[in-house]
Amino acid sequence: SEEGRRVYGRIVPSRAPSIHISVLxxxxxxxxxxxxxxxxxxxxxxxxxxxxxxxxxxxxxxxxxxxxxxxxxxxxxxxxxxxxxxxxxxxxxxxxxxxxxxxxxxxxxxxxxxxxxxxxxxxxxxxxxxxxxxxxxGGHGPVIVAGDADLDRLVPMAVQWKYRNAGQVCVSPTRFIVDDAVHDEFVTRLAEGAAALKLGDGLEEGTQMGPLTQKAQLNQVAEMVADAESRGAKVETGGARVGNIGNFFAPTVVSGMTPEMLAMNEEPFGPIALVIRSTGLEAALTEANRLPVGLGAYLFTRSMEVSQEVQDRLKSGMLGINHFALALPETPFGGVLDxxxxxxxxxxxxxxxxxxxxxxxxx
The missing domain is CATH 3.40.605.10 (Aldehyde Dehydrogenase; Chain A, domain 1)
Incomplete structure (x- = not known):
């Protein structure tokens, strides 16, 4: 205006000397x-x-x-x-x-x-x-699977990314919150894919998943599966150590998970996929936001409306929609809350x- 100049959003009166501003x-x-x-x-x-x-x-x-x-x-x-x-x-x-x-x-x-x-x-x-x-x-990656999700695309990716590095990944998809409309089919197909993975030495041809890093981690994963079973969950595949050499634990899918179970509250950091039946988007968001952590989260849907609502309401530092690849050099990687x-x-x-x-x- 005639009375002054706007510099970086502030008004400097014209009677003052001219001001040069640098941000270093x-x-x-x-x-x-x-x-x-x-x-x-x-x-x-x-x-x-x-x-x-x-x-x-x-x-x-x-x-x-x-x-x-x-x-x-x-x-x-x-x-x-x-x-x-x-x-x-x-x-x-x-x-x-x-x-x-x-x-x-x-x-x-x-x-x-x-x-x-x-x-x-x-x-x-x-x-x-x-x-x-x-x-x-740490995180506890929720995966919201809407009723219109493309299972042909989702299931192979879920198998690949859930059991990558034997699940020892901070943004590993962990809590699969699956709409009732596709729940049973998703569980069946995910379990089949997990059971087909080849465990072994990472230097051997064809190996798809190696061992857990430490014996303590193996014991923790086994404890979480046992706790879930004791509270009514169902082990669809895996659920136990493989062999007696090394820290191999079978790729595991557990359905019927409920909020009071140990694995639903502590980060498993192992090859366990936890499946929760959901009755609509509201219930899915409630479960996804239940824990005080928010690192990586995922959504599978064909609806732009659902995508927008989840973006608006989900408490997470990162959200992958219809994919699991969050760690890109060009993008910020980080979380919120705990x-x-x-x-x-x-x-x-x-x-x-x-x-x-x-x-x-x-x-």
């Missing part, structure tokens, strides 16, 4: 990265690449079960010419290392991929020092490693 993005500073065991290469690079791209140096603490991958990635970057001070890989007792790194004044950003329990501890420690954090924590905050991937992943400075200069 600077590296947040050295970063402490904590990665899990289930995707040791992907999770390491998901943190290292944007951090280095933003100009931050990185200290990586990989999972104790899989330290070698992060070490080899660090060595490859050094061999490619990365300055030695830009990257470090450390391992040892996790709590001692995390306590030291988070408290160190040189560290200005903390990034964790892990469980909600560990996330609360790490976020609280970082908060005491007012450090930037990204928390990619699944953490902040994003990795996309421009949002770079932004997480930057600090903002506003510069105003009177001319």
């Amino acid at each position: 993005k600077k590296p947040a500073g050295p970063v402490a990265c904590f990665t899990p065991w289930n995707f040791p290469a992907w999770n390491t690079m998901q943190k290292v690449a944007p951090a280095l791209g933003a100009g931050c140096s990185v200290v990586i603490k990989p999972a104790s079960e899989t330290p070698g991958t992060a070490w080899m990635i660090g060595q490859a970057l050094l061999d490619a010419g990365l300055p030695p001070a830009a990257i470090s890989v450390v391992w040892g007792k996790t709590s001692d290392i995390s306590d030291a790194l988070i408290a160190a004044p040189e560290i200005r950003k903390v990034s964790l991929t892990g469980s909600t329990r560990v996330g609360r501890i790490v976020a609280a420690q970082a908060g005491q020092h007012l450090k930037k954090v990204t928390m990619e924590l 699944s953490g905050y902040g994003s990795e991937g996309g421009i949002e992943g770079i932004e997480a490693y930057l600090s903002t400075m506003t510069v105003t200069a009177a001319i």
Whole structure:
């Protein structure tokens, strides 16, 4: 107007000197990265690449079960010419290392991929020092299967993505909330597909699913199946350990799941597909939003109206409609509620490693 100029949404009176405004993005500073065991290469690079791209140096603490991958990635970057001070890989007792790194004044950003329990501890420690954090924590992936879902397309994808990495995936489809109109057919076809998978050594030709990583994980999965059966659920296929060598657990489909069952409230992190019968979209959304986590979620429908309603009402950081592929380099990856905050991937992943400075200069 004649009285002033609008600069970034604010009115600067004309009687004041002309103001030049710049918004600068600077590296947040050295970063402490904590990665899990289930995707040791992907999770390491998901943190290292944007951090280095933003100009931050990185200290990586990989999972104790899989330290070698992060070490080899660090060595490859050094061999490619990365300055030695830009990257470090450390391992040892996790709590001692995390306590030291988070408290160190040189560290200005903390990034964790892990469980909600560990996330609360790490976020609280970082908060005491007012450090930037990204928390990619656990989930319990709901899959809403509407009555008009294309089962010919859905079932093969469900088998592939549910049992990928033996279900040890934070965005694994887990709670299949299936409309009554297609429930029985879906259960039958999913169980047939799961039963046909070939278990074995991942280095052997034709293997489609390998073992669980730890004996403790095997025991937890078995406990969840036993608890569900004791409360009236039905094991459609699998449900038990396979052989006595290694931590192999059969691809499992359990129907008749109800909210009080253990597997419906704690992330299984194993090859278990939980099927819940639903009577309409309202009931499906109620179940999908029942837990205080919201990482990855899925919807299968042919209706644009249903798709829009689920987008509006679902509490989740990511939603895949008629597909399961959520982790793309170009898109943000992250959750809401107890699944953490902040994003990795996309421009949002770079932004997480930057600090903002506003510069105003009177001319």
